[in-house]
Amino acid sequence: MTTRRTTAAATALVLTVGLTGCSGFTGGGDDSAADTITFTTWASESEQDSFERLVKQFESEHDGATVDLKVVPYDQMFSNIDAQLSTGDAPDVFRVDYGNLGVYSSQGQLLDLTGKLDDEDSFQPAMLEAVSYEGKPYGVPHQTDVSALLVNTELAAAAGVTDLPTSQDDAWTWDEFADVSAKLRASLPAEQYPFVVNWQQGGTPRWLSWLFQAGGDVLEEDGTTPAVDSPAGEKALSFTQSFFTQDWVPPTSSVKSTSYADTLFGEQTTAMAFVGSFLVPELADTDFDWTAVPMPVDERGATDLGGNALVATADTDQPELATEFVNYMASADAMTEFCAATNELPTRTDIDASSIDFAVRPDVMPVFVDQATTIEPSDVKQLTSPYLAEISVGLQDQLEAAFTQGQSVDDTLSALDGSIAQATR
Secondary structure (H helix, E strand, O other): OOOOOOOOOOOOOOOEEOOOOOOOOOOOOOHHHHOEEEEEEOOOHHHHHHHHHHHHHHHHHOOOOEEEEEEOOHHHHHHHHHHHHHHOOOOOEEEEEHHHHHHHHOOOOEOOOOOOOOOHHHEOHHHHHHOEEOOEEOOEEEEEOOEEEEEEHHHHHHOOOOOOOOOHHHOOEHHHHHHHHHHHHHHOOOOOEEEEOOOOHHHHHHHHHHHHHOOOOOEOOOOOOEOOOOHHHHHHHHHHHHHHHOOOOOOOOOOOOOOOHHHHHHOOOEEEEEEEHHHHHHHOOOOOOEEEEOOOEOOOOOOOOOOEEEEEEOOOOOHHHHHHHHHHHOOHHHHHHHHHHHOOEOOEOOOOHHHOOOOOOOOOHHHHHHHHHHOOHHHHHHHOOOOHHHHHHHHHHHHHHHHHOOOOHHHHHHHHHHHHHHHOO
16 A cells, blocks of 8 residues: 555645547547546555646547546545445545455456456566456556664664675574674664554554565465464464563654654654655655665565556446556656656566666665565455455554553454454455
């Protein structure tokens, strides 16, 4: 997902962009209306600029086509979409994070794009999985972003932490990460903390990265049976619970907190922070030096599935134009331009992410590019489950109890499996 907290900054601006040209696409009645589609999204400043630019390019290359771009706050986005879908007044195209896409595709609310995706084989298999339901694509994977670990190099050096990893090949193990955290705790004053994890509020599913690193799963292969209550689940929960008992993270940074990871890091409340690449531009002007290193590894490397798809609604009056537009936005040239401007990552195999000229802090982006290789199709299948939204509610409640209320690991895992079973019933 790409919101400021779950991937790109939500903005309160509502904007309509579109140039009305002469007839170009088929349709009855008013020519301009027939050749117009609406596209609703949330956006950071850099994303909005890029969307506006690409919309104009699409219109210039598709004579007579008009795209009305509406940028809305993220916290209003899906309540609006849900209401519009229920009244038959939904936009022709909208942006949706991968975690929520399954909710719409499983209810028949999105346009089936089977056989309609340009260059379908050029998308990363994991990202095609992210937009698919029962083997059919219901959107285009527009971009992705992942979390890595940002490190305040001055605070790390003061704690004797100078040998920083640069790739998956030399990423810290969980034990090594714990050792680094202990060194920082001993070096820092009481009001500062070794690190913060970006699992607040809508980011709670990011805890699953630790579960995946331990070799665990949320759901069994059937997609409905709970799988968290397992040796891997016990290992992941015990380790992440220790972040609080060891005083490694701010006590106010649990999953229901409104103290977000990037803010705490930018204020130097923490020496390290797990942060998505989309927030690199917002942290670029800090008055201290920082770099990015890979997330720790256990049985394997893993990270969160950030980013968003573009989807067309099933009831759009302009299915051909809507399909043309989402294909254009996911084309190699448009995707490269968008990712370069927003510090986000491409979803196509024919784009070399390492060669993208990122607009901000290109020196740290190779770590995020490398981190994205740890996302496995099995992770994507679980993170795009149509049940994920409801699963996340129980996940947030139980993690909060484990992290801040002393609930035991065994009780938390049992309760998690129970809430997952209820969600998938």
